[in-house]
Amino acid sequence: MARYTGPKTKVARRYGEPIMGPSKALAKKNYPPGMHGKGRRSKKSEYALQLAEKQKVKFIYGILERQFRSLFEKASVKAGLTGENLLRYCEARLDNTVYRLGIAPTRRAARQLVSHKHILVDGEIVNIPSYSLRPGQVVTVREKSKSLEAVTDSLAGHSSKGFSWLEWNGQELSGKFISYPDRESIPENINEQLIVELYSK
Numbered sequence: 001m002a003r004y005t006g007p008k009t010k011v012a013r014r015y016g017e018p019i020m021g022p023s024k025a026l027a028k029k030n031y032p033p034g035m036h037g038k039g040r041r042s043k044k045s046e047y048a049l050q051l052a053e054k055q056k057v058k059f060i061y062g063i064l065e066r067q068f069r070s071l072f073e074k075a076s077v078k079a080g081l082t083g084e085n086l087l088r089y090c091e092a093r094l095d096n097t098v099y100r101l102g103i104a105p106t107r108r109a110a111r112q113l114v115s116h117k118h119i120l121v122d123g124e125i126v127n128i129p130s131y132s133l134r135p136g137q138v139v140t141v142r143e144k145s146k147s148l149e150a151v152t153d154s155l156a157g158h159s160s161k162g163f164s165w166l167e168w169n170g171q172e173l174s175g176k177f178i179s180y181p182d183r184e185s186i187p188e189n190i191n192e193q194l195i196v197e198l199y200s201k
Helices: 008-015 046-061 065-077 082-091 094-100 107-115 149-156 192-199
Strands: 119-121 138-141 166-169 174-177
Touching (some): 046 065, 046 082, 094 119, 107 149
Antiparallel strands (some): 138 174, 166 174
């Protein structure tokens, strides 16, 4: 499936935050890309703000439109707030969980590890990055992949601060998806209500 493969720094500068991983470009050029980046910016319409927020979330989690729309429809029929349900489903994706556990330094790298069959879910190989985890499932690095430089380097540089909905076992290189996260626990700067308003039109 196609994925965004363009410049990550350009996306980060467009939104003014490192949404696709750490970016030195933001410190050097803290204005939008393009020849008019430093110029006076016109006020955005309500629709433009809603669309930009949706695009930002898609960039953050690496999801394309059809898949994102499907997640939204799934979130809208579930009890609770649609916007919060949407983010919970995004967080439950296998590639995102591999990234959150520190097995990969970015979601892009996590997606590659999953696609190349380095990750197990409940002891079985799962090579679908969009696989939706259920509470109680265990994500493990495949035995022969535990010595991969990409994995060891990522874990070495990973902060000890974990996430409340995940349980990490450093000796086994495995993590348990305990539950869907609360909205307050998701650190990304997202206004999910704008996305709900966009799709509700």
